[in-house]
Amino acid sequence: MLLPLLAAVSLIQQPSERFDAETRIRDAIAVVRPVAYRSRQVDWDALAEDMRHRAEGARDDIDMLPAWAALAAGLGDGHSFVQPTPDAIAAWRERYGDRPLMPDAPPRPRPGSPFMKRAEIEAHTLAVGPDHDAELITVPSVSGFGEKAIAYASRLFGAVANAGPRSCGYVLDLRGNTGGNVWPMLIGLSGLLGDGPQGRSEDADGRIEDYATLKEGSAVVLAEQGRGLTMMSIDEWRPIPSLAASPVALLLDDATASSGEGVAIAFAGRALTRSFGARTYGVASSNEGYPLADGANVVVTTAMMVDRNGRTYPDGIEPDQVIDGEGEDAVDAARAWLALQPACK
Template sequence: MQQAARDRAGTADKIFEPVVKPLAGAIGYVAVPGFSGGDDAGRDAFARGIVERIAARAPSASAGWIVDLRGNSGGTMWPMLAGLRPLLGASEIGGNVSAPGQPMRRWRPEQLMPNAATWPQPDLRAAKVAVLIGPRTSSSGEAVAIAFSGRARTRSFGQPSDGRSTSNETIALPDGGALLLTTAVFADRSGKLFGGRIEPDVVVPAGDGDGNSDASDPALAAAQVWLASDE
């Protein structure tokens, strides 16, 4: 309910500012925070800022990209997905499934953020991408990680996520309370269902997770090694 109030007020919350920077070995690094609330202009500014910074770094990131979601606790997933559109592409990237055997309700960010399709941006769909996840990757942050699941030339590193890879609906009660119901589970572009924790492709001991290239961040180091390899 507090989230709904923030949305009506047009205010936006970010856990931290998005980070886009170069790393050694011609690698680009993107850390995407959780993002909540905001009006259309605020959501566009958040997403377009990530797109523009990725575009600026793309010429020097020939080895690939690291997408760090370890600090992403969720919120509104569409601006996050739109910001990563250069890497994800414009095709369907996942969706919600309400019950086994039911059709997937596909995610297409441009349906809710139509301006994203008009922003100048590089086509990085063929780039190698290492996705970093951990126990603080939650809810819509897990949706972003799932959007990369099944993508070619992609591998995830780190620790299992928080385990809230579901769609929820808030139902107002007559006494003024609210009931939060899980109505669907997330699925990746291939139709693989989630609903709980996301297990990384490569489990790496937890470190500081500060985005620095040193021994305090084993997941980052493992991702860099893979991006530099011929795998």
């Protein structure tokens, strides 16, 4: 009987270490506060208190996930979010089922676009007049930097470059493009954009930076971190100088978001360019991931996208011509505009 008694006494005398949620909250704020784009507008004391409330009684890192979700939501930019590890998500579901991390948070508005499920680049010919056609190209979202993204950029460039001899302009359909990685999209459309700096953004201090430049089918980093690194290249690229003078119509809707908006911004201010449709979703901002000590990744909006004229779009991009209907109405409006362009007459 002596050994069990001694073991019991030992447990009483050496209690397990208490989980320190407060230190984790302070450390997370220290990571995010200096880089968040809207940091100056955040009531950090109130946000920290909300995080403490959501972490009350936390036993481990899994129970901290609501606090991290509150941190991202509290930044007020509508684009920041928490990205737990797959193991953490599985553990949360095992413990709490389908309960949301922030059950009291109002759901983000969902786009009403019928085009969000489009996944493939498609090219169709539109008759513009008796002697001319336009190329209608669907530009869907794409993610990552691997072979899939390179293949996407190659297909998109081919859709632009291989237009028929009657082609006088382009309709780029960005409806339903919810974002991902903007660089395969920009490389694929580089014939129309021309080589030069892209990915311009403005941070909270007003500093404007071009993240990378398009150069002969490649995206090369200009930013201080990674300067000179080639992010992505396509072998099929070839110079087609006439493309830079082609008229371009952009189709936008409420699901054109994030990097999809980034493509529209890349064309903003370009000569012979006009947009049609509905206001975009309104997350035309640059995000960066900041891992916390427990492995959760807080993806933070650090800057706003900037067009070639220095304009930002915090509330979305209002098209040059608003179209109330869906589907063919925007296409018809773009076709009518193209028919008036000198190249298509």
